[in-house]
Amino acid sequence: MINFSYSRAGSVAEAVGAKGKADGAGRFIAGGTNLVDLLKENVERPCAVIDISRLPLKTIEEAPDGGLRLGALATNADTAYHPEVQRRYPALSRAILAGASAQLRNMATNGGNLLQRTRCYYFYDVALPCNKRQPGSGCPAIKGQNRVCGVLGTSDDCIATHPSDMCIALAALEAAVRVSGPRGERTIPFAEFHTLPGHTPDIENTLAPDEIITAIDLPPSPYAGHSVYTKVRDRASYAFALVSVAALLDLDGDTIKSARVALGGVAHKPWRLPEAEALLTGKTATKENFLPVAQALFAGAHGYEHNFFKIELGKRAVVRALQLAARGTAAIKGVNGQTADA
Amino acid sequence: MSVLKSIFGQDVDTTSSTYLGKPTSRVDGPAKVTGGAKYAAEFNVPNLLYGYIVSSGAARGTIRSINAAEVEQVSGVVKVFTHDNAPKTAYLDRSHRDQIAPDSGSPFRPLYQAELEYSFQPVALVVADSFEAARYAASLVKVEYDLKPHETDLRANLGKAHPPTDTRAGYVSAPKKPRGTPDEAYAAAAHKVEAEYSQPIEFHLPMESYASTAAYGEDGKLTIYQKTQGVQNCQEYVCSVFGLSSGDVQVISPYMGGGFGSGLRPTYDIYLSVLAATALKRSVRVSMTRQQMFSFSHRPEAIQHLKLAAREDGMLDSVTHTAIEETSQNEEYLETVVNWSGLMYNCPNVRLDHQLVNLDLASPADMRAPGAVTGLYAYECAVDELAYQAKMDPLAFREKNYAEKDQNADKIFSSKELREAYRQAAARFGWKDRPLEPRSMKKGSDLIGWGMASGSWEAMQGKAAAKLVLTADGKLLASSATSDIGTGTYTVMTMIAAEFSGVAIEDVTFQLGDSSMVYSPVEGGSWTVSSVGSAVKTVCGELRARLFKLAGKVDGAPLGDATIEDLTFANGAMHVTGNPVRNVTYTEALRAGKLDRLELDTTELPQLAKQATHALYSHSSVFAEVSVDEDLGTIHVNRVVSAIAGGRILNPKTARSQIMGAIVWGISMALEEEGMLDDHVGRFMNHNYAEYHIPVAADIHDIEVIFVPEHDEVVNPLGAKGLGEIGMVGVAAAVTNAVWHATGKRVRSLPVTLDKLL
């Protein structure tokens, strides 16, 4: 039998202590919807499993700056259906609801969602090499079945994507990740949380091995009236995004004061390009003005045998999402391409 | 999610039947929803050992070493079987061929040789005293290979295509010679289409994983609880492979969580459980993981080339259909793919060709409507293309070329109400309002398209037996060694037995899934109702005759001089028709004969003389509406209407479920399913339910099923044609034809995923 120790952390400090002691071979378990699958597939083989699911990090509360603080252990479902999230951060609510299934969202936590691992087929199949799972073993996806892989920010060592929907909205909202560790607490801006694969695809974020996520801070947002999450996938529900777009507009009449666009399904991290967003500042919200943003976002894209299409699809999805955002959050319920509910 | 609808009305049987034709709920429903129904991996026997299968990570090469001895040291492990130490089984290939195997192949033998045959094949079996120990130890098994190059890419190997050299029961090879002069007719025709269609490998993937619990008796006899579509096929196979006598092996399979053809042949879990049980003289269970469900059978990949032509007036004049499919290196998997194209519509000039390419993959296997689903997907799409060339409505084109006889065999149909199926489905769908031109209908950013197709499937009947036991309390037990793969066999056989025995349905029990029962073929090909059901009907007739004879001994001769024709058999009694007072109950009849039970069985054979002069087929007519997001390519199937001409409908409720499920599967084939093969490593990569897509509830909208009345006295004594397959045939073509009508794009490779529309 694979023996691992199981402990239930009574406090954040205890959790961090136990994790530090396990020295890289420990794993927190929250909802378990990703970790348990990976245990079953022999991809994850921790020697210590530290249950954090009962830590008091489940609240969703007002943040001091007027934003909202999402507890790391609040479930994806509780977060998506929270009235303040729905009212002030509708794209986040919709992104969460576009993911997984109702059952999974009831189990999945916000912290776990950030740290869920790629769905690259090779990562899951221990009979084959994979640089992310076994550094230096190779990347069969580059020449293999790479429909689910990325087209932006890939490297010669790994072309995997981060599969989260929630994180795409968080990136667009410029959330911050609050973490706690033996060196105290710190806050990581969302853009700096996930990393690109480079030569170390096994490293996916800037969280230290002995740190725990305690909360996600959402800053006040002027975008609630024009927020969209468009997810394009191979079936209507229960499928990861081929391409997804979180689009947020702050409009003055028809004129765009500021815009945010984040892409999912295309890179090892939620993909944003502030220069592309800046193209919209002061412009009117028309398709003609959205096209250059789409072009700019995918300017450096590189497709592989089975996912070239994501470049064209991604551009079209950006335009669609911005068009829908321009129409307003309230107007777009149920419109095709704005997949609100999974 | 919208509502699934069905209209009955026409399909309720109007003959004076008591049970047949009436919507009847599943008799096994309560057992299934309460957990009372036991599946193969749920039969617990004392001192059970657990086998965990280790699968190969490479497709081709030789196993150099396996660290079996090392793994055997792990606590709880009893034995690690590999090709090195597995007991020898029968030497001859013949001994490994089951009823469904091709006639002269070399069926795959697990743990037989160091040479690999395909990726994910079993290479070791770890047997331990707990499942957890076996599973853990299996993860420690290290297999070293001397790799050899493999070939898994059908397209890259088309040069190796060859006509089948093997045969198998039920396989109709393509006609050797063309009918008429297809090339000349094509050259001269006014309207032409030439196109290639391809479809990927698809997997059966029933919910229940394969499992085999081999209980080793004190007397050395084996009772095997097995997931299978054929208990007797498995029993014969085990006896033949392991040299056991038939009295020492019993195979039991009361329930099955879906089969779709994957369990027609014995699966490798039974081989491994019996191997371990006989070697260790212990009871052993072996079950497959979800991933391993991708490792032993599939619908073969197919690349099809079609050339069709019609005369100026829209008469079909030339058909050339070539299908190339993959098979394994060790067997030629044979399904009838192209013959349908010579059968569906009238055409004087036809050339049909079916070829195979051997690849380093597991043998394909029959999968729902095998062959027909593949061949008619391509053909029905090509017909749609041709109709458009001729500027004809695709339904009008089909009606114009309607086949009144099977031109392949030059026989008339025993019945064929396809015309009526077209009429009813089209009316229900509103087809008459369809614009001929594609891209004519829009709704918001969605393009709307309407497509249709038709389908056909053989109405087969095989030899089968049924047994009855009527006891003094008036209860009837009927049985046959068939299986219920989820289709409703328990229910329909109970209905047939009640109908023809005259025992009230509450007093009838039907049993199946035990190799010691009277003979039944495997459950597949939509032939169970026709084969086993006919046997049940016949033996019930014999029962009535016996009871009538016994009734003569009842005091006071209540039936007088009435003949059996004068009697009505119902509610556990016989009475003079029109005079219910003159009656004898079955209990009275048994008592008069001093019997506490009446036992009889019979074997029913197809009425070959009658059938041989006819072509026996069921038909379908399918209409679909899709909406396609013009920018993003996402496709929704808004509604499907399917009308089935499938003979007499015995249980409209389960019949409708069959057709609905088949339509969902057809949508799945059209838009979602694809075994993603990585040819570099020779392995399927999306081997789980998250990544191998089948429809979720949100993908399925309105589905309407219509059964058109069809009377048939030739097909079998019940007049029922079987409904397991026909519902799926034509659906993928109807959906893809609708996608074309919406977008103007002909996507000729399945599945039609959104990237193909960008």
Ligand SMILES: Cc1cc2nc3c(=O)[nH]c(=O)nc-3n(C[C@H](O)[C@H](O)[C@H](O)COP(=O)(O)OP(=O)(O)OC[C@H]3O[C@@H](n4cnc5c(N)ncnc54)[C@H](O)[C@@H]3O)c2cc1C
């Ligand atoms: C079939 C399936 C389909 C899915 N589809 C989608 C989809 O379409 N879109 C989508 O976005 N997601 C999808 N998911 C993924 C799902 O959203 C994640 O599994 C879930 O969010 C993970 O949360 P969890 O709490 O269960 O994490 P766990 O499995 O408990 O943990 C995941 C990882 O995070 C670590 N961790 C958890 N919490 C913390 C913390 N507070 N601090 C530090 N480390 C932590 C764990 O150690 C572990 O490594 C799907 C999952 C499945 C199984």
Ligand code: SF4
């Ligand atoms: S893309 Fe990354 S995760 Fe996938 S096989 Fe390559 S290294 Fe592994």
